[in-house]
Amino acid sequence: MALVLGTIAKLVGFNIFKLLYYIREELLIVLGTSSSESALPQLMRKLENAGASKSVVSLVVPTGYSFNLDGTNIYMTLATLFIAQATNTPLTLEHELMVLGVAMLTSKGAGAVTGGGFITLAATLAVVPEIPVAGMALILGVDRFMSECRSLTNFIGNSVATLVVARWEGELDLDRLHAVLDRRDVVALDASVARA
Amino acid sequence: MTPSALESLMRRPFYKILYVQVLLAVVFGVVLGVVFPHAAEAMKPFGDGFIKLVKMIIAPVVFCTVVVGIAAMGDVKRVGRVGGKALLYFEVVSSFALVIGLIVGKVMQPGAGFNVDVSTLDVKSVSGFTNQAAHTSTIDFLLNIIPKTLVGALAEGEILQVLFVAILTGFALSALGPTGSPPSAICWS
Numbered sequence: 001m002a003l004v005l006g007t008i009a010k011l012v013g014f015n016i017f018k019l020l021y022y023i024r025e026e027l028l029i030v031l032g033t034s035s036s037e038s039a040l041p042q043l044m045r046k047l048e049n050a051g052a053s054k055s056v057v058s059l060v061v062p063t064g065y066s067f068n069l070d071g072t073n074i075y076m077t078l079a080t081l082f083i084a085q086a087t088n089t090p091l092t093l094e095h096e097l098m099v100l101g102v103a104m105l106t107s108k109g110a111g112a113v114t115g116g117g118f119i120t121l122a123a124t125l126a127v128v129p130e131i132p133v134a135g136m137a138l139i140l141g142v143d144r145f146m147s148e149c150r151s152l153t154n155f156i157g158n159s160v161a162t163l164v165v166a167r168w169e170g171e172l173d174l175d176r177l178h179a180v181l182d183r184r185d186v187v188a189l190d191a192s193v194a195r196a
Numbered sequence: 197m198t199p200s201a202l203e204s205l206m207r208r209p210f211y212k213i214l215y216v217q218v219l220l221a222v223v224f225g226v227v228l229g230v231v232f233p234h235a236a237e238a239m240k241p242f243g244d245g246f247i248k249l250v251k252m253i254i255a256p257v258v259f260c261t262v263v264v265g266i267a268a269m270g271d272v273k274r275v276g277r278v279g280g281k282a283l284l285y286f287e288v289v290s291s292f293a294l295v296i297g298l299i300v301g302k303v304m305q306p307g308a309g310f311n312v313d314v315s316t317l318d319v320k321s322v323s324g325f326t327n328q329a330a331h332t333s334t335i336d337f338l339l340n341i342i343p344k345t346l347v348g349a350l351a352e353g354e355i356l357q358v359l360f361v362a363i364l365t366g367f368a369l370s371a372l373g374p375t376g377s378p379p380s381a382i383c384w385s
Contacts, residue, residue, distance in 0.1 A: 004292050025215040032218040033243075037355070038250040041257045058265025059275070060282045062258045066356050068286040070293040077297030078306070085307030100294050107290070108337075138312060157289065165282045 005070075005160050012167045013174055016160070018181040022050065023159055027152060034144065036151040036158070040065060043159060050180045051173030052166035060165045064158040069107050071153025072117050075146060076103040079121055080128075083135035095128045102127045117150050118143055255353045259362045266366025275367070 009016040020027065023046055026039035040061065047057045080099050084091050106120040118140070125133050139146070166172035225243075229236040269275050341356045343349035349357035 004289070004296070008289075025213075028215040028218050032222055033247050033250065035247060035251070037254050038247060040254060044261060055265045055269045055274075056278055058261035058268075059278050062262055062355075062359055062362075063279070063282055064286060065258075066359065067283065068290060070289060073290050073293035074297040074300075077294050078301045081298065081301030082307040085301075085305055086310035086312045087307075088311060096298060100291075100298065103294055104287075104290065135312065138310075153293075157293075161282070161285055161289065164285055165278065168281050168285075169278055 005157060008164060009160055012160075012164050012172075014163065014177055014181060019159060019163075020156065022046065022181055023156075027155065030151050030155050031148055034148045034151050036155040037065065039155070043155070047159065047162050050163070051176030052162055053169075053171035056166040056169055056171050057162055060162045061158060064161050065154075067108055068158055068161050069150075069154045070157035071150035071155075072107045072120070073103060074153065075117055075150050076107055076121060076124055079139055079146075080125060080131065083125070083138060084131050086138055087132050087135045089131050091128070091130070095130065098127055099124060117147060251353065254355065255350050255358045258355060258358050259350060259365075262359060262362035263366045263369065266363065267369045270370055272367060272370065275370075 006016040009019065023043065026043050026046065029039040029042075030036050044057050044061050047061065048054055077096075077099060080103075081091070081096075083089075103120075103124045106123045118136075122133065122136060125131050125136065163172060163177070167174075225236065225239070228239065266275050269278070340354075341360050343352070343354070343357040343361060346361060349361045
């Protein structure tokens with residue numbers, strides 16, 4: 001996924017690692033709380049500060065938070081395969097495609113529910129009755145850690161998404177983005193970002 | 197580091213920076229968990245409280261930013277275009293993510309060799325999740341985006357509902373034109 005997001009970032013014209021460094025505070029807060037919504041307001045301010053227009057940021061970040069869950073999606077297919085393999089359940093290509101299609105739908109609401117990733121996984125597993133749902137007990141124990149990874153990936157994916165849409169819409173100030181990511185001096189939009 | 201950034205760092209002692217505090221808390225939690233597991237478990241309410249405090253303000257923040265975002269665009273067509281592009285991008289990248297998970301699972305075979313006997317698994321621990329999952333069909337999910345009452349969305353803090361109400365409010369305000377600016381001004385502040 002880092003590769004995919006990195007490539008997308010490159011196409012838009014910025015370095016993904018510089019972006020990660022720029023939003024390091026938010027990432028740590030997400031890591032600490034394992035919930036990507038905890039740093040949502042700060043992320044929006046920072047993306048605006050990085051040159052994306054206010055209107056794009058305020059539309060894309062909140063919607064992406066419900067609809068753009070890269071981490072949850074990776075987890076969904078990976079966990080399904082894991083449970084199938086661990087319980088020696090053979091899966092046909094048809095099954096896999098079915099999981100893919102259903103996960104696409106079920107993951108949409110995951111952000112809105114607490115422990116959402118796990119519930120949506122249950123909903124996804126339900127479409128392939130061959131996979132024993134009880135297998136979920138295998139990964140329940142590590143779900144807290146998985147949840148951290150999901151939130152972080154979701155969060156990064158969302159930051160990239162905002163910059164992509166802003167660029168696409170011609171509302172991304174590339175000079176400003178580079179200046180901010182290179183930690184050059186810029187006139188901060190508001191005091192709270194300047195301090196951060 | 198730029199002079200001004202350095203200056204601002206000097207002005208604020210490091211222990212007052214939020215992410216330093218979070219990091220310290222994480223380290224402290226791990227140490228406590230190793231040394232006094234029971235005491236550490238008893239600390240859980242503090243963490244839960246912190247997250248609840250943050251989540252408390254999410255709904256109004258999302259509501260206001262979306263309303264302002266739409267009102268600031270002024271043009272309903274532009275809102276639609278940005279929304280469309282965003283959704284298109286989301287779908288493409290989400291599919292990528294799903295396929296990556298699938299390929300990694302195929303190649304790495306993370307579950308191979310476990311040979312778990314399903315009957316020995318504790319089904320009770322997951323039954324809560326599966327029940328909840330069974331109760332959410334696609335239609336229910338879509339209908340659930342519409343809140344019971346206008347303010348109900350904000351009161352419940354269901355983020356999709358908040359988003360829905362905010363988008364409608366944003367459209368309404370921008371359709372009102374100049375008359376709609378006083379309420380948007382409130383959201384700006």
